[in-house]
Amino acid sequence: ELGLRRSVGALTRCVHYRNCTEFCSLYLRPDFRRANAGKLLSKVRFAFISQHLDRFPNLAIAQMRGVADDQGQSPFWDWLRDHFIDLDFSQVTQLAGAGSLDFVEDLMPSLPLYTHLVSNPARAVIGQVHPDTRPALAMLKAEGFRHRGMVDLFDAGPTVECRTDSISSVRESALVSAEISTTGNQHLTDTGRPVLVTNTGLEGFRAMVVNTDTHALASGRIELSTKQADALDLSVGASVRALPLGQQAIPAASIHVTDSAEVHYAL
Incomplete structure (x- = not known):
């Protein structure tokens, strides 16, 4: 009757993701760190998934690192610790990594937490990523991953998701015939397009980058030298x-996915 209305955000604890394909951090040994090496390794795992798609659940997720200060302390967890669980952020992450999450059920509130009651520093980082994680998030977004409102319980970092068969690199890679010769694609060293090529193995999976002719690739074949073929077994x-490394993809059936407009934040 008073005509008053106010919308407020809320955090609701839930277990939303079950039976998912989860992407975790990539680690390269120091001797192998060079320009675009991490991006290439990420492409390789997408190509592996595309080849063995039946082995992976059709919802892929990645939990992104939330905001923390130079000492590794999370503003969001600092607020939770003051009100609910008196444990340091480092202790909590160690327990979570070991799978010991009983304290969540025992101490965390099951009712929604209204975000306007959360401290300003904690509220400001909900759904935000650590500066060092922004490149990884940008790479996943380019592959089709999106944030649907789920955030991590401990640092409030976003979880992004995508249908596994709709990930760009999974969808755009294709099986082609290998034409093996002594010279292979050597004549394309300067003019060919770089393409990630993998074998179709499981335990013996191998990958490499070669230059190839785009017209041949579009017709379903690729030239390889005997040395390259041996490297790929x-x-x-x-x-x-x-998988072409660039904007243009091998012609393939397109998959249209309609995103839900409803967004929920969850602990």
């Missing part, structure tokens, strides 16, 4: 999976 007549 290929035999004559084998098929390989190819």
Whole structure:
């Protein structure tokens, strides 16, 4: 009757993701760190998934690191600690990594937490990523991952998701025939397009980058030298999976996904 209305945000504790394909951090040994090496390794795992898609649940997620200060302390957890769980952030992450989450059920509130009651520093980092994580988030967004409102219980970092078969690199890679010769694609060193090529193995999975002719690739074949074929452990007549490294993809059936407009924040 008073005509008053106010919308407020709320955090609701839930277990939303079950039976998912989860992407975790990539680690490169120091000797192998060079320009774009991390991006290439990420592409390789997408190509592996594309080749063995039946082994992976059709919802992929990645939990992104939330905001923390130079000492590794999370503003969001600092607020939770003051009100609910008197444990340091480092202790909590160690317990979570070991799978010991009983304290969450025992001490965390099951009712929604209204965000306007959360401290300003904690509220400001909900759904935000650590500065060092922004490149990884940008790379996943380019692959089709989106934030649907789920945040981590401990640092409030966003969880992004995508249908596994809709990940750009999964969708855009394709099986092609390998044409193996002594010279292979050597004539394309300066003019060919770089393509990630993998074999179709499981335990013996191998990948490499080669230059190839785009017209040949579009027609379902790729030229490889005997040295490249040996590196990929290929035999004559084998098929390989190819993923162009750039904007243009191998022609393939498109998949349209309609995103839900409803967004929920959850602990």
